[in-house]
Amino acid sequence: MAGEDEGRPPRQPPLSDLQTRLRSELGRIDEQLGALLSSMDRLQGLLDAVVAISREVELPAVLHRIVTTAMDLVGARYGALGVLADSGELEQFITAGLTEKERADLAGTDLPRGRGVLGHLIxxxxxxxVEDIPAHPSSAGFPAGHPRMRTLLGVAISVRGEIYGDLYLSERLDGQPFDVHDENVVIALASAAGIAIENVRLFERIRIGAEQFQRLLLPTLPDLSPFTAAAIYRPAAEPSQLGGDWYDAITLPEGAVAVVIGDVVGHDLHAAAAMAATRNMLRALLFEHRNPPGDVLAQLDRTLERLTDHPVTTATLARIEPEGAGWRLYWSSAGHVPPLLITPDRRVEILLAEPGLPLGVDTGQSRPNHSHPLLPAATVVFFTDGLVEHPGHSIDDSLEELAGLAAAHAGLPLPEFVRALADHHPSDGHDDMAILALRTPPA
Incomplete structure (x- = not known):
């Protein structure tokens, strides 16, 4: 009866229905949390990828890093980046993910020409x-030996509003086609990649300009007859830095020659300007005086203190004069690494001697002078510490290694000899380096 139901509480659903609804709601919340965590992981992965790309300072490394990080972000087996020429055709194609066998199978295959699906994106x-590459209207098939690929995700990379190239990804590791989430994260990566590429290109222009400026500050060695000489300068592995390394050599009266090599502390415009000022002042002192090298360095130190705000500088000044049937080397060091002496029979001696203080430390200290006889056809090698400094080795070990390298290449003409030392140096390359080698006339 209707009247009998009045005043009764509403009927509750069975307990099993409540449990079912609770499980469903918890499942939905769990899915949402999973999606949120996945999105957070992707965002963190994208941020890590952007940081990793921005750390690279050379263009080939940046391009390869873009491909590999994109593969990691979406779990792709294969990746590639095609760089476009001004004509719109592919001029470079960087790949990742290929096995050694797959690379061997592709040996001799020409660079992709931007046809097929690749050309469609261009x-x-x-x-x-694309979920099925062979079924795409633009598909042109794969070359012989190419691994079979079914799925594709392609995104253009723009630099300063112009298409620089295209990023291609293929075959998700889980076997699923690429989805909209993959597309969005790769689009975001491509935007960061365009900025990184532009930064590296700008960095490269700065590096080239700095290196050219540095080389303009260094002299072209004059004719030092009857001696022969060669010099080389190499910038640090870390680009865009001006260095303070320098060298110089001039002929003096009565058949003598003066050689200097030095290193101003620092890697900036101030160090480069100080290097040029020091070299020019030293030239004037050499022409004005016939004093021992230590006295000339002491005069240079006092002059720099009075006239300039000069940073600390290491240097070796040497003079080679005729002596009997041979020659004699006089030198003084201002805290600089010792030179090498290579005898005509290719024995190498490290000319260890009291180095003295660097310039700019204490002008009141006297500077030691040293001398050593030189045979005809002997070679003296002057260099800066960038050639031998390595955080994992002692300076003595690096000098011994350099001595062995010098002995191995001593038979080369001097230009090739200094190039061999610069190519195979025992340092870690963190600093710029300069080398000047001078050979006495043969008997």
Whole structure:
């Protein structure tokens, strides 16, 4: 009866229905949390990828890093980046993910010409997702030996509003086609990649300009007859830095020759300017005086203190004069690494001697002078510490290694000899380096 139901509480659903609804709600919340965590992981992965790309300072490394990080972000087996020439054709194609066998199978295959699905993205630079490459209207098939690929995700990379190239990814590791989430994260990566590429290109222009400026400050060695000489300068592995390394050599009266090599502390415009000022002042002192090298360095130190705000500088000044049937080397060091002496029979001696203080430390200290006889056809090698400094080795070990390298290449003409030392140096390359080698006339 209707009247009998009045005043009764509403009927509750069975307990099993409540449990079912609770499980469903918890499942939905769990899915949302999973999606949120996945999105956070992708965002963190994208941020890590952007940081990793921005750390690279050379273009080939940046391009390869873009491909590998994109593969990691979406779990792709294969990746490639095609760089476009001004004509719109592919001029470079960087790949990742290929096995050694797959690379061997592709040996001799020409660079992709931007046809097929790759060309479609070049002509239509909108993001492209393909679930079946052979079925795509633009597909042109694969060359012989190419691994079979079914899925593709392609995104254009722009630099300063112009298409620089295209990023291609193929075959997700889980076997699924690429989805909209993959597309979005790769689009975001491509935007960061364009900025990184532009930064590296700008960095490269700065590096080239700095290196050219540095080389303009260094002299071209004059004719030092009857001696022969060669010099080389190499910038640090870390680009865009001006260095303070320098060398010089001039002929003096009565058949003598003066040689200097030095290193101003620092890697900036101030160090480069100080290097040029020091070299020019030293030239004037050499022409004005016939004093021992130590006295000339002491005069240079006092002059620099009075006239300039000069940073600490190491240097070796040497003079070679005729003596009997041979020659004699006089030198003084201002805290500089010792030179090498190579005898005509290719024995190498490290000319260890009291180095004295660097310039700019204490002008009141006297500077030691040293001398050593030189045979005809002997070679003296002057260099800066960038040639031998390595955080994992002692300076003595590096000098011994350099001595062995010098002995191995002593038979080369001097230009090739200094190039061999610069190519195979025992240092870690963190600093710029300069080498000047001078050979006495043969008997």
């Amino acid at each position: 002509r239509h630079p909108d993001p492209l997702r």
